[in-house]
Amino acid sequence: MSEKGDMFYAWTKSADIKGECGGAVISLLKYALEQKIVDVVLTVRKGYDVYDPLPVFITDPAELASCAGSLHCGTFLLPKLIKKYLNGAKDIKVAITVKGCDVKALYELAKRQQINMDNVLSIGLNCGGSVSPTVARKMIEEKYGIDPDDVVKEEIDKGQFIVMTKDGQHKGIKIDELEEEGVGRRANCQRCETKIPRQADLACGNWGVFGEKAGKATFVEICSAKGASVFDGAVNNGAIDICGPDPKGLEIRGKIETVMIKMGKKAQKSQFDELQEGRDRLTTIMNYSSRCIACRACIENCPICYCVECSTLKPHLIDQTKTPPDFMFHLIRFAHIADSCVNCGQCQELCPAEIPNALFMHAQQVELEKMFGHTPGVDMTLPVLAYAEEPEERRRLNDTGSDMIFENVFRE
Amino acid sequence: MQMKYVTTICPYCGTGCALNLVVRDGKTVGVAPSNRSPVCSGKLCSRGLHAADALNEGRVVQPVVKGETSDWETAIGKAAELKKYAAGEIIIITSPRITNETQYLVWKFAHSLGAAIGVIHGGSGVPTVKLDELKDADVILALGNVMQALPLTGNRILQAKENGARLLYLGPQSYTAVQADTVEITDEYKELPPGFGALLKNAAHPAVVYMANDSAAAKLAEGLGISAAVLYDTNNGRGTSLMGIGPLSLQESTKAALVIAETPLMEQDIYADILQKLDSLELTVVAASAETSLSAIADIVLPIASQHESDGTVTNWEGRVQMLRKAVDSPEGVKSLQEVLAELAEKMGFGIPSGTPEEMYTALAGEISAFGNSTYEQIAKPEGVFVQEV
Numbered sequence: 001m002s003e004k005g006d007m008f009y010a011w012t013k014s015a016d017i018k019g020e021c022g023g024a025v026i027s028l029l030k031y032a033l034e035q036k037i038v039d040v041v042l043t044v045r046k047g048y049d050v051y052d053p054l055p056v057f058i059t060d061p062a063e064l065a066s067c068a069g070s071l072h073c074g075t076f077l078l079p080k081l082i083k084k085y086l087n088g089a090k091d092i093k094v095a096i097t098v099k100g101c102d103v104k105a106l107y108e109l110a111k112r113q114q115i116n117m118d119n120v121l122s123i124g125l126n127c128g129g130s131v132s133p134t135v136a137r138k139m140i141e142e143k144y145g146i147d148p149d150d151v152v153k154e155e156i157d158k159g160q161f162i163v164m165t166k167d168g169q170h171k172g173i174k175i176d177e178l179e180e181e182g183v184g185r186r187a188n189c190q191r192c193e194t195k196i197p198r199q200a201d202l203a204c205g206n207w208g209v210f211g212e213k214a215g216k217a218t219f220v221e222i223c224s225a226k227g228a229s230v231f232d233g234a235v236n237n238g239a240i241d242i243c244g245p246d247p248k249g250l251e252i253r254g255k256i257e258t259v260m261i262k263m264g265k266k267a268q269k270s271q272f273d274e275l276q277e278g279r280d281r282l283t284t285i286m287n288y289s290s291r292c293i294a295c296r297a298c299i300e301n302c303p304i305c306y307c308v309e310c311s312t313l314k315p316h317l318i319d320q321t322k323t324p325p326d327f328m329f330h331l332i333r334f335a336h337i338a339d340s341c342v343n344c345g346q347c348q349e350l351c352p353a354e355i356p357n358a359l360f361m362h363a364q365q366v367e368l369e370k371m372f373g374h375t376p377g378v379d380m381t382l383p384v385l386a387y388a389e390e391p392e393e394r395r396r397l398n399d400t401g402s403d404m405i406f407e408n409v410f411r412e
Numbered sequence: 413m414q415m416k417y418v419t420t421i422c423p424y425c426g427t428g429c430a431l432n433l434v435v436r437d438g439k440t441v442g443v444a445p446s447n448r449s450p451v452c453s454g455k456l457c458s459r460g461l462h463a464a465d466a467l468n469e470g471r472v473v474q475p476v477v478k479g480e481t482s483d484w485e486t487a488i489g490k491a492a493e494l495k496k497y498a499a500g501e502i503i504i505i506t507s508p509r510i511t512n513e514t515q516y517l518v519w520k521f522a523h524s525l526g527a528a529i530g531v532i533h534g535g536s537g538v539p540t541v542k543l544d545e546l547k548d549a550d551v552i553l554a555l556g557n558v559m560q561a562l563p564l565t566g567n568r569i570l571q572a573k574e575n576g577a578r579l580l581y582l583g584p585q586s587y588t589a590v591q592a593d594t595v596e597i598t599d600e601y602k603e604l605p606p607g608f609g610a611l612l613k614n615a616a617h618p619a620v621v622y623m624a625n626d627s628a629a630a631k632l633a634e635g636l637g638i639s640a641a642v643l644y645d646t647n648n649g650r651g652t653s654l655m656g657i658g659p660l661s662l663q664e665s666t667k668a669a670l671v672i673a674e675t676p677l678m679e680q681d682i683y684a685d686i687l688q689k690l691d692s693l694e695l696t697v698v699a700a701s702a703e704t705s706l707s708a709i710a711d712i713v714l715p716i717a718s719q720h721e722s723d724g725t726v727t728n729w730e731g732r733v734q735m736l737r738k739a740v741d742s743p744e745g746v747k748s749l750q751e752v753l754a755e756l757a758e759k760m761g762f763g764i765p766s767g768t769p770e771e772m773y774t775a776l777a778g779e780i781s782a783f784g785n786s787t788y789e790q791i792a793k794p795e796g797v798f799v800q801e802v
Binding site for chain 2: 039040047048049051052054055056057059073075076081084085092132133134137290291293294295296297300301323324349350351352353354
């Protein structure tokens with residue numbers, strides 16, 4: 001019987017599963033689906049090519065084998081799909097693979113009653129960052145001198161982004177070097193400090209797989225009782241085989257994580273410094289925001305945005321006929337979200353007007369964390385704004401007949 | 413529960429952003445980014461974000477004859493009365509929103525009939541710059557509110573500005589005006605304001621950006637002799653133009669019309685200006701996927717499949733041919749435009765080509781040389797294929 005904090009090397013016992021490193025993740029998902037522990041698996045599969053990972057909703061266990069392998073161009077966020085298309089897992093059991101930003105989004109949605117965590121099995125995947133497909137192709141063409149269409153596989157190893165071509169050519173370039181030239185991982189990934197997603201039920205990856213198991217097993221850390229039960233079940237059922245981790249491997253895994261977190265902090269400092277401070281920072285934010293076309297892609301894709309009645313759509317707050325909208329549009333987003341921003345980067349990556357929204361939001365989040373002590377996405381602790389059940393709270397406020405926040409919220 | 417993503421092209425403007433339709437149990441339930449798209453990198457504007465329901469509202473699911481619901485045989489029989497008119501008395505009014513393959517069939521239909529054909533809200537003009545090349549321009553002249561009309565084309569103008577480009581603007585007060593460095597607010601543009609000419613002349617990579625259906629802008633731009641981004645504001649306006657289908661002109665002699673309509677939600681009513689004229693015709697046959705203002709004046713309405721229910725290709729403003737993919741089945745009782753045209757042609761006593769979208773593309777490529785450099789299979793890649801200069 002395993003328990004929270006236990007660590008293993010694990011690998012598949014099925015000959016049909018060709019995982020990235022031992023196939024343990026696919027086997028665990030397959031086991032969960034076959035045993036009806038979950039009804040659907042939400043994960044990622046290669047689409048047209050290695051630059052085109054696509055979310056998939058799998059109900060047939062046989063289909064899971066096709067999802068094996070990691071794809072660093074997968075820049076999207078999965079948990080909001082549970083809210084949008086699976087009714088927040090309120091009446092369906094879902095297994096989901098999660099990177100650091102995914103699992104943090106999962107918690108923030110759960111805090112706001114948008115996802116029922118009791119029905120979610122989350123399998124964490126170590127993540128050193130992702131590269132937008134368009135950037136990856138440009139970078140491979142210009143910095144690697146390789147036709148991006150010839151690349152059949154890519155990986156991140158020992159600080160390098162490595163590509164393999166169809167005729168067996170390997171080429172790696174240091175990520176530091178790429179990022180200094182403005183390519184490489186997304187800016188929010190560069191700032192990220194969640195490398196091993198321990199908030200998930202299981203945290204899996206290849207960091208720390210050392211010795212004879214290198215490349216043949218997955219490092220699994222048990223992170224919850226639910227994770228332990230599924231993991232033990234998969235072992236007992238013969239889906240996966242396990243052994244204890246090499247002590248040297250443990251040390252290596254720890255080192256990788258520490259180094260990457262340091263890099264994240266360093267990137268935060270340099271990116272936030274560039275935003276300047278005080279009035280200058282506000283001016284920068286206002287200038288960029290004046291490009292806004294009010295398409296609402298940021299709202300649509302934000303894991304914190306969930307309101308039934310969005311304040312940015314209220315004509316007394318925002319003139320709905322103006323493009324660009326008044327700065328109030330962005331102020332409302334900052335006020336509502338900044339304390340809980342998980343730095344997933346969606347609002348920036350998907351902004352047609354190229355506004356660095358995630359940078360602005362994340363920069364505010366770290367300040368608010370210092371002030372109010374709320375760290376988003378690590379556990380189920382609520383930020384002030386998530387205490388209320390929206391429809392009930394709106395009803396309560398309406399019934400008071402006053403729009404005074406002090407009267408309504410703070411007076412006993 | 414069955415859920416999948418279907419990668420297709422946005423049904424709205426001529427930028428040609430790819431998107432993923434989220435399909436649950438045979439219905440489009442949402443839109444997800446297609447980060448792989450070289451056109452938009454997953455970014456979408458407010459219209460693209462609503463593409464899932466853009467074509468589902470107000471569907472016509474039964475043929476209508478003189479305001480009464482009817483059956484297909486009766487409706488096609490009545491529509492075939494078009495043959496009573498002389499070739500010069502019939503006009504085919506097509507939509508710039510149908511696939512290259514079906515547009516080819518509409519064009520063949522008109523050709524076989526000897527009837528005039530025109531597109532409504534299409535446009536004309538040949539762009540001499542590609543979308544991504546706009547990023548490298550150092551001085552850009554925008555004529556009209558181009559950045560709001562085609563937001564992901566506007567995205568490249570914003571990127572150019574970030575690279576240090578200067579944006580000049582001539583047109584009404586608008587979003588594009590707010591983004592510009594030098595602005596001349598005017599409702600009509602006949603000539604360049606003082607200073608604009610020198611800035612363009614001294615630029616290493618100047619470019620002018622205007623809408624394909626803005627003839628005043630086209631006239632002004634022509635005189636500049638610089639790279640031009642001619643923006644078609646529908647998903648296949650450029651493809652339609654490449655087939656030689658020009659803007660609609662209704663003649664006094666016109667007595668009957670066949671109108672192909674495809675209007676996604678939130679789009680303006682492009683038929684308002686010709687409604688009265690169409691109403692006065694002896695026979696107006698409308699093939700449409702959804703209710704439009706045309707329904708009120710049409711003698712016959714034939715329900716056709718929408719873009720989400722068809723395979724095929726579309727051409728964006730820069731000439732990039734990209735793949736549309738069928739996401740869902742048509743409602744019962746609805747036929748594809750190809751079927752409708754074939755049945756109508758047969759009833760009228762002539763034939764038009766038929767086959768799969770791939771076979772139709774091959775036929776099109778054999779006849780219209782701009783499309784002659786690519787196969788249907790090549791278009792399937794996320795980059796699509798650019799039409800060739802001819």
